[in-house]
Amino acid sequence: MAKPEDFDIPAGTLFTETHEYVLWDEGEDRARVGISHYAAEQLGDVVFVEMPGIGESFEQGDSFGTIESVKAASDLYIPVAGEVLAVNTQLTSEPELVNDNCYGDGWMLEILLKDAEQLKGLMSAERYLAFLEESANV
Amino acid sequence: MTVQMTLRKTPLNQTHRDHGAKMVEFGGWDMPLQFSKVLEEHHAVRQAAGLFDISHMGLVAVTGETPQHALEALNFLVPQDLSKLYPGKAVYTQFLNESGGCIDDIIVYWMPETAHFHSFSQVLVICNAANTDKDMAWMTRHVPDSVSIAWSNDQFSLIALQGPQFEAVLRASGLTTDAVLPKRFHIAEYVLHGIPVLLSRTGYTGEDGVEIIVASERVAELWTKLLESGASLGIRPVGLAARDTLRLEAAYPLHGSELTESITPLEAGLGWSVKLDQPGDFIGKTALIHQRDQGLKRHFVCFEVIKQSIARHHDVLYDANGTPIGEVTSGSISPTLNKPVGVGYVATPVAPQPGDALWVGIRGNKVEAHVVERPFYRK
Numbered sequence: 158m159a160k161p162e163d164f165d166i167p168a169g170t171l172f173t174e175t176h177e178y179v180l181w182d183e184g185e186d187r188a189r190v191g192i193s194h195y196a197a198e199q200l201g202d203v204v205f206v207e208m209p210g211i212g213e214s215f216e217q218g219d220s221f222g223t224i225e226s227v228k229a230a231s232d233l234y235i236p237v238a239g240e241v242l243a244v245n246t247q248l249t250s251e252p253e254l255v256n257d258n259c260y261g262d263g264w265m266l267e268i269l270l271k272d273a274e275q276l277k278g279l280m281s282a283e284r285y286l287a288f289l290e291e292s293a294n295v
Numbered sequence: 296m297t298v299q300m301t302l303r304k305t306p307l308n309q310t311h312r313d314h315g316a317k318m319v320e321f322g323g324w325d326m327p328l329q330f331s332k333v334l335e336e337h338h339a340v341r342q343a344a345g346l347f348d349i350s351h352m353g354l355v356a357v358t359g360e361t362p363q364h365a366l367e368a369l370n371f372l373v374p375q376d377l378s379k380l381y382p383g384k385a386v387y388t389q390f391l392n393e394s395g396g397c398i399d400d401i402i403v404y405w406m407p408e409t410a411h412f413h414s415f416s417q418v419l420v421i422c423n424a425a426n427t428d429k430d431m432a433w434m435t436r437h438v439p440d441s442v443s444i445a446w447s448n449d450q451f452s453l454i455a456l457q458g459p460q461f462e463a464v465l466r467a468s469g470l471t472t473d474a475v476l477p478k479r480f481h482i483a484e485y486v487l488h489g490i491p492v493l494l495s496r497t498g499y500t501g502e503d504g505v506e507i508i509v510a511s512e513r514v515a516e517l518w519t520k521l522l523e524s525g526a527s528l529g530i531r532p533v534g535l536a537a538r539d540t541l542r543l544e545a546a547y548p549l550h551g552s553e554l555t556e557s558i559t560p561l562e563a564g565l566g567w568s569v570k571l572d573q574p575g576d577f578i579g580k581t582a583l584i585h586q587r588d589q590g591l592k593r594h595f596v597c598f599e600v601i602k603q604s605i606a607r608h609h610d611v612l613y614d615a616n617g618t619p620i621g622e623v624t625s626g627s628i629s630p631t632l633n634k635p636v637g638v639g640y641v642a643t644p645v646a647p648q649p650g651d652a653l654w655v656g657i658r659g660n661k662v663e664a665h666v667v668e669r670p671f672y673r674k
Binding site: 201205253 | 536
């Protein structure tokens with residue numbers, strides 16, 4: 158059984174079924190958003206990440222951008238509603254950070270949470286890893 | 296019902312797996328997609344050297360009463376003028392159907408005399424993996440019984456060494472300083488690391504380099520030794536993913552995308568390889584002459600997408616009015632230009648010119664692109 162530390166998943170990371178994550182510290186009103194190690198692996202070499210402007214607001218599940226790899230393109234969906242406080246501009250010149258360190262330097266957005274209750278509907282790292290294994294066995 | 300296809304494996308299959316290559320099905324073969332990162336492999340070929348396993352490509356020996364006899368028979372199947380070949384000379388061409396459509400694109404070699412490659416004593420055809428069976432049947436059907444067609448991949452393997460350091464890698468691999476490399480589109484016999492090889496000065500990357508034919512029982516040894524002796528020169532093993540971005544930058548056609556049985560070499564911008572004025576007949580000649588005289592109805596186009604959005608195979612191309620005018624056949628990032636690029640065909644009265652705008656339907660949006668010169672990258 159895979160463990161969160163096998164993929165350097167930081168404590169407090171929550172996941173969607175569409176393979177985005179929110180990194181949130183209990184009690185904070187802001188959180189970081191990115192894509193999971195599984196999504197990065199599936200996409201392969203990431204070459205472009207198109208991201209929103211600072212101040213843009215999204216409802217839970219809205220597309221906030223697109224990611225392009227050598228092989229495929231994919232929409233990015235925001236795991237919880239929020240307003241964009243910052244985007245990782247380093248991804249413009251170094252999109253490969255998404256492959257190298259998706260939970261660290263490869264983060265995408267920092268958002269101001271609109272409704273922290275929505276976090277409760279997301280999967281913990283353990284639950285997400287189990288979800289990946291279940292999906293692989295279908 | 297599930298159909299289980301057994302994939303063919305090259306003699307390097309285990310070597311690739313041992314080195315952690317990500318494998319993929321390609322043309323019925325189990326091939327390395329990438330060994331590390333696609334972009335790093337791409338840049339290694341542009342800046343140093345890359346080593347490719349291309350043993351999936353068909354190696355077909357064509358043998359007649361004499362080499363001239365074999366070439367004459369083959370010339371009925373291709374639009375090149377094979378009478379211009381001589382021992383050690385190769386040429387790029389295609390097998391065409393009656394309508395001039397491209398069954399496959401190939402390289403034909405008049406083989407030189409060799410000490411170790413008697414199987415290819417006359418003529419060698421190298422063709423695309425997925426088309427090999429079809430090509431063999433096509434040749435068998437159209438050449439006289441006195442000409443034999445023999446698939447040789449069970450005995451011989453093919454690897455490619457490409458990039459600015461290719462010659463330094465060869466020199467570090469036992470190629471003596473007085474040994475003269477074959478010129479572009481020539482082939483000759485050498486010894487590397489004590490192993491007899493044929494070096495063909497050809498490739499599919501837009502870089503200078505060689506394609507190496509070697510006995511299958513020694514290819515793994517040669518592969519490993521080339522990587523060892525080229526390590527300090529920056530050589531890397533390169534998979535099919537980077538092979539595709541490299542050939543796209545060079546705007547080389549990929550059969551199945553830019554070339555199909557309904558696309559002629561004239562439409563594909565390969566008119567330089569079509570010799571309509573040669574006295575002999577060849578399959579598709581009438582159709583190509585007609586197409587030349589009538590003018591092309593669709594045109595090959597190279598474009599850069601303005602946004603950071605990648606056009607993919609089958610995306611629709613539009614004109615300024617939003618009218619569909621064609622389709623993308625290949626699209627990716629150009630790692631060298633760091634821009635999204637693509638190629639395709641447009642059915643416009645006049646061929647688009649560099650600087651012209653067109654639009655690509657990318658996942659629901661019409662994204663602007665500019666026509667550019669072919670190729671995207673030239674060494």
